[in-house]
Amino acid sequence: MGIFSFPVLAENVALVGGRLIDGTAELPLRNSVILIKDGIIEQVGSVDTLDVPPGYRVVSTEGQDVLPGLWESHAHIMLNGHANYTHWQEAYRDRQVDEIMPASLIQLLLAGVTSVRDLGAPLDDSVAIKKKLAEGEIPGPNLYTSGPFLQYHVDEWQSHYRWEVKDIKDAATKVKRLHDAGMEIVKLIDQDDLPRPVAQAIVDEAHKYGMKVVGHAHKPDEIRLGVEIGVDSFEHTGLTTAPGYPQDVLDALKERTSTGIFDGLLFWTPTMEGLFTYPDLVANPEELDDACWKRGLKDDTIADIQQSIAKPGHLSYMQLTPLRTPTIKNKIKQLKETGVMMLVGTDSGIPMKFHCQSTWQEMAVWVHDMGFDPMETIRSATYWPAVMMGVQDKYGSVTPGKVADIIAVRGDVLKYMNIIRDVDMVMKDGVVFKYNGVVDEQLLQNYGN
Incomplete structure (x- = not known):
């Protein structure tokens, strides 16, 4: 940018x-x-x-x-907090570039977020919104994008923003397509479902082009494979209601983080505040009425989002969350002890996580609930994300x-x-x-x- x-x-x-x-x-x-x-x-x-x-x-x-x-290291600018993904993808697919993404970006900017990693969106929309930013047509943060998720199997309703990869040739073709379109990041999800050589080919091709690879960490096998194939950053805390990470996963992370200085850094974006504070939100959902998330959105969009989150405790998306909440502190403690470099990111845009609120809420929970040092929290939201993206000579x-x-x-x-x-x-x-x-x-x- x-x-x-x-x-x-x-x-x-x-x-x-x-x-x-x-x-x-x-x-x-x-x-x-x-x-x-x-x-x-x-x-x-x-x-x-x-x-x-x-x-x-x-x-x-x-x-x-x-x-x-600030950097928001895990955002979804094609989402604005609506609770029904299938409805959102159908109803707002044609409004992304002109309404939804610009609204997300200005909300982030005015919240102090000047750089964003956007992890998952249709390729054409990602290209178009980056063009609008570069040409000064809209205001917003520096934007680093992955375009579509790469994975082994995709449901039809997701196929415009998730791509199936079935073999090594397909991996090379799709990574090159992302690179040629200007994407800086490759995002893997369910990478443990991919044949091992295919997953490795994705990472190798991405690194050949100087792209960064991020991978989901919802399952132990996603982490195990991700460490082996050389992903640059893991996303989320994962493991549903399990109390912590298996010892072999922790050992693999420790070994990976001991291999060098900057070249050996392994990054992790835990996106845990929404999980940790969900019971509090159900008890007091007043923050959902904050007008900040309405900026840039049309009246019918706002009304649609509001009706979808009218009962925070009823959302099927969140029903496991109260059982996950008690596990967060231990998982964060375990990750700290492995030496991974944690980044501030929030999954901003998912149900009830608004772009104008998410980043500061994550930072506050890091310090006031998880015991992170305030200075290092700031660096995890400024300096280290720039290092992760290789732009520390200009930003951070x-x-x-x-x-x-x-x-x-x-x-x-x-x-x-x-x-x-x-x-x-x-x-x-x-x-x-x-x-x-x-x-x-x-x-x-x-x-x-």
């Missing part, structure tokens, strides 16, 4: 006064000054060491923590030479992670979309005009 030159131009900006948590292992910097020129971070210092040159617009961040823009930290994707939140985020629900400032490519909690609606209207 390049820096937008249309319809808005990045100006020279100085962010002045806030405490900078820059995404690296560096300690926070009080009274920071960040100089941004043409959408690129030029210099970083403090009010005592770095003067603001003439010609820079000063944007105060006093009283705020300043962070790199507020350091000189990086693209100016920056957010600010009022208060001490290292003490109260849940304040990140109210992002006060959102800057994307050096352009301020939100300041003092107020969205620049005129700026948004300029897109596509």
Whole structure:
């Protein structure tokens, strides 16, 4: 993703006064000054060491923590929280590029998410939405896409966004098609159903093109095979109601994470907050009434989503969840001990997981319920996702030479992670979309005009 030159131009900006948590292992910097020129971070210092040159617009961040823009490492921008997948796929298939995906992207951006891994969508829709972003027709985060899932068997109603792969030749053909269409990621699901040589061919072909491979971790055999064939990241906590991962799986993960420095990193996106807090949501579903998830959606779409989630406790999709909830803490503890590099991602878009809420909720549960260090949680939502995608030279930290994707939140985020629900400032490519909690609606209207 390049820096937008249309319809808005990045100006020279100085962010002045806030405490900078820059995404690296560096300690926070009080009274920071960040100089941004043409959408690129030029210099970083403090009010005592770095003067603001003439010609820079000063944007105060006093009283705020300043962070790199967040990454949502597991989103589904073709979904908006509706509880009936088969209905959604049929009713909204032709509204994805013009309504659904743009709404998802602007909701993510205004929540402080400036980069997204979108894991599963029709290929043509993924290509079209990336084109809209690249040409400045719509605003949104940097978008990294997988296009369709790859798997062994696909039901007919899913065939537009899931592809069957039956043999090695088919694997090579389909991975090349994804690459040639501009996808950066290959997504596997039920990879343990694939013949071993076919699964290996998918990974090898993807890596040949410099693509990343993510695989589901719902079943022990998915993990076992994924480790063997060399997937780059596992998704979800999985294992339904089982109390934890089998010992041989944990041993395999530990062996994989001990093989190198950056080249040996194995990433894992647990997407666990929705599972962990579901009983609380049933008890108090008021957050489902938040107007933030309605932005960009048509009235009939909103009404359809609302009726589908009117009774959160009745959803067949979630009936096992209360039994899974007590297992989450142990699974997270086990994963921590294996050395996998965990990333903040949420499955955003699935039933009742809205793009404007999911990322901050996941981060808050990581810190306040799962015992993650706040600084490392921030890095798991900023720096490490950029490393996973191989774009850490441009994104993931507020350091000189990086693209100016920056957010600010009022208060001490290292003490109260849940304040990140109210992002006060959102800057994307050096352009301020939100300041003092107020969205620049005129700026948004300029897109596509």
